[in-house]
Amino acid sequence: MGLVPLLRRLPLGTGQRAVSVTMFAIEVEGLTKRYGNLLAVDHISFEVRAGEVFALLGPNGAGKTTTIRMLTGLARPTAGRARVLGLDLLTEAARIKKRIGVVPERSNLYDELSAFDNLIFAMQLYGVPRRERKRRAEELLEQFRLGDKRDVPFARLSRGMRRALTVAAALVHRPRLLFLDEPTVGLDVVSAHGLRALIGRLREEGVTIFLTTHYMEEAERLADRVALLVRGRIVAVDTVDGLKSRAQQGVTVEVHVQGGSGEEWLRFQGEDVEAALRVALAHAEAEGKRIVSVNTLRPTLEDAFIQLTGLSAEVMRAEKGKP
Ligand SMILES: Nc1ncnc2c1ncn2[C@@H]1O[C@H](COP(=O)(O)OP(=O)(O)OP(=O)(O)O)[C@@H](O)[C@H]1O
Ligand SMILES: [Mg+2]
Known part of the structure; x- marks a missing residue:
């Protein structure tokens, strides 16, 4: 060094x-x-x-x-x-x-x-x-x-x-x-x-x-x-x-859907935004639901940590002295 x-x-x-x-x-x-x-x-x-x-x-x-x-x-x-x-x-x-x-x-x-x-x-x-x-x-x-x-x-x-x-x-x-x-x-x-x-x-x-x-x-x-x-x-x-x-593998979109029993937020993954949206649209169509809004999710440090270390997020959330 x-x-x-x-x-x-x-x-x-x-x-x-x-x-x-x-x-x-x-x-x-x-x-x-x-x-x-x-x-x-x-x-x-x-x-x-x-x-x-x-x-x-x-x-x-x-x-x-x-x-x-x-x-x-x-x-x-x-x-x-x-x-x-x-x-x-x-x-x-x-x-x-x-x-x-x-x-x-x-x-x-x-x-x-x-x-x-x-x-x-x-x-x-x-x-x-x-x-x-x-x-x-x-x-x-x-x-x-x-x-x-x-x-x-x-x-x-x-x-x-x-x-x-x-x-x-x-x-x-x-x-x-x-x-x-x-x-x-x-x-x-x-x-x-x-x-x-x-x-x-x-x-x-x-x-x-x-x-x-x-x-x-x-x-x-x-x-x-x-x-x-x-x-x-x-x-x-x-x-x-x-x-x-480093941890990023594809894109996650979060989709707000309505229809049937009410409304919900669902997440779909794809290689890029377009691919993820295509999966979301296919799901909505098949279930007879309507997409109200869409967010693209950036990976968090937590996502990166989990992928790079193989540990769970819970391990990190454990309080000091209370593993
Ligand atoms: N003086 C010591 N004698 C024996 N083992 C020790 C000693 N000090 C630390 N260890 C052990 O070394 C490991 C690392 O401990 P360390 O205190 O460095 O961890 P840490 O990352 O600071 O953890 P924490 O987040 O709980 O503070 C633990 O398994 C601990 O039990
Ligand atoms: Mg310590």
Whole structure:
């Protein structure tokens, strides 16, 4: 793999400029984690481009958290290699940890510390200069609409506020790469929407985002590219549109028919729209029904997922911890 650092710094002299090379924020090759007989992550390889939102989409137990834990230096790979922000995961994990932000599945903040003090503590860990801490903490509290919760202990915040503060704490040192493990699980609709909007804003600021999810619409809405992870293996990596077009086999038309016992919506498939409509018309004629309206259905990410992974949609809809 091309092991070129994300930012290549040249010595500055006459006629020389610092050259920034837009490259991969993450490069993974054959990354593997074995727990006893279980291959939790099985030789996965992919690249995350600088500045993109990359989603690892898979059902419960697919290996999403294990992958994030390896890439963030919390779990040691059994095999394989990776570069994160141009740094070698196996030999430079400590430097990687200083440069990335991580929002774990379960918050790593302290229940008894206030919102403000949790941020100050995170800044100490990340080495944010002392004189900047107070202002940065207040700025983040405002940005995450937690200004009036400054002195409230973490444990007393609502679930959505706790998640927001956990994200804020991951951003204290302005990382260029943020890892989020299932960012919206357990959040109400409004909090989930707010968090997705924040991810969009960070992307606009040029932050690379690596997130895991088992919500297809979340991957579809947020991600520039999606990797489908099933039983520790990556089945496909592509844009949402790319995944959909891979799965597309013919066209489905949805037809609203009336007659006989009432009205109903029926679906017909064909090689193209014309072929599908011909089947629909033949059906209507044979049954003595009248076609009232017609929609052409585009394949959803769910259709693509089912075709590419061979799993059912129900597997993905299973709630966390309740497979
Ligand atoms: N420390 C561990 N020891 C043993 N097995 C583990 C350990 N951590 C994870 N596993 C196993 O590895 C597999 C992948 O787990 P992982 O938590 O990475 O999945 P996930 O995709 O994050 O699932 P979820 O959607 O439920 O969070 C599972 O079978 C899990 O039981
Ligand atoms: Mg997980």
